[in-house]
Amino acid sequence: MPVTESSQTTQAPPALPASTQRSQAKENRRQALLSAAAELFAVDGFNRVSLEDLGAAAGVSGPAVYRHFSGKQAVLGALLLSVSQDLLDGGRRVIADSDGAAVALHRLVEFHVDFALSNPDVIRVQDQDFSNLADEDQAEVRTLQRNYVELWVEVLAGLHPETEAAELRMRAQATFGLINSTPHSVRSHGRRIAVKRARPLLQSMALAALMAPAVPAPLG
Numbered sequence: 001m002p003v004t005e006s007s008q009t010t011q012a013p014p015a016l017p018a019s020t021q022r023s024q025a026k027e028n029r030r031q032a033l034l035s036a037a038a039e040l041f042a043v044d045g046f047n048r049v050s051l052e053d054l055g056a057a058a059g060v061s062g063p064a065v066y067r068h069f070s071g072k073q074a075v076l077g078a079l080l081l082s083v084s085q086d087l088l089d090g091g092r093r094v095i096a097d098s099d100g101a102a103v104a105l106h107r108l109v110e111f112h113v114d115f116a117l118s119n120p121d122v123i124r125v126q127d128q129d130f131s132n133l134a135d136e137d138q139a140e141v142r143t144l145q146r147n148y149v150e151l152w153v154e155v156l157a158g159l160h161p162e163t164e165a166a167e168l169r170m171r172a173q174a175t176f177g178l179i180n181s182t183p184h185s186v187r188s189h190g191r192r193i194a195v196k197r198a199r200p201l202l203q204s205m206a207l208a209a210l211m212a213p214a215v216p217a218p219l220g
Contacts (some may be wrong), residue, residue: 002130009149015078016214018084019067026067027067027069027198028178029058029060029174030060030068030069032058032083033054033055033060033065033068033069033075034056034078034079035058036054036057036058037049037054037075037076037079037125038079038121038122038125038143039057039121040054040057041076041121041124041125041127041129042052042120042121042122042124043081043121044114045129046072046076046128046129046132047127047132048135049072049180050062050072051063051065051066051071051072051128054072054075055216064067066125071191072133073132073133076093076129076132076133077133077137079170080122080125080130080133080141082141083142083147084140084141084144084148085122086113087112087144087145087148088144088147088148088151090110090111090115091108091148091151091152092151092176093106094107094111095108095151095154095155100158101155101156101157101158101159102159104155104158105152105155105156105159105207105210108152108155109175109203109206109207109210110203111177112175112179112206113179113199113202113203113206114177115178116179116182117182117195117198118159118180122183124181127180139190148158149169149173150169151173152172152175153165153167153168153169156168156171156172156210159211163214167214170190171209172210174209175206175210176212178202178205178209179181179205179206182198182202196219
């Protein structure tokens with residue numbers, strides 16, 4: 001049967017309601033402001049970045065930032081809270097989708113390395129500007145990050161059954177320090193190390209640290 005012109009015509013998807021379009025546009029602008037904040041705070045530091053700087057980087061006026069955040073400190077809070085929540089949610093998904101502790105640990109390392117390589121600006125902001133968060137945001141970020149550490153501790157306990165939780169926690173936190181050093185270590189004499197080289201190196205180093213046998217304390 002020949003294909004008629006009418007049968008070839010495809011209908012365009014229905015347009016989103018105006019309210020939905022406005023909501024999506026507002027969320028896109030909010031995310032643009034957070035991305036701009038990560039870059040500007042990482043390079044210049046929280047205290048040297050103005051709302052006008054943020055707005056200009058995101059394509060809006062300084063006062064327009066107040067449509068999305070109550071102020072610059074609220075931008076910093078939203079940035080670090082969102083990334084901490086993303087890490088926790090992502091870690092939970094990794095563990096839920098893994099068959100056994102060994103697989104979960106490998107996938108957690110891959111997940112965290114990918115995060116560090118994709119978000120060097122956020123890591124730098126966390127390092128240098130955490131103290132500029134509001135007290136309430138500091139407490140919430142710490143809670144999210146502690147919960148993320150405990151995910152790793154639970155997985156490590158399946159591989160080091162005789163090891164105390166405090167030591168497992170130290171292994172996890174030391175590994176985060178190694179991986180999160182990426183913003184500082186991917187440069188060598190002013191030249192960037194390619195991600196395809198950095199990723200397997202960071203993964204192998206992290207796994208070695210997590211699985212290293214404990215060394216007995218010297219006698220005497």
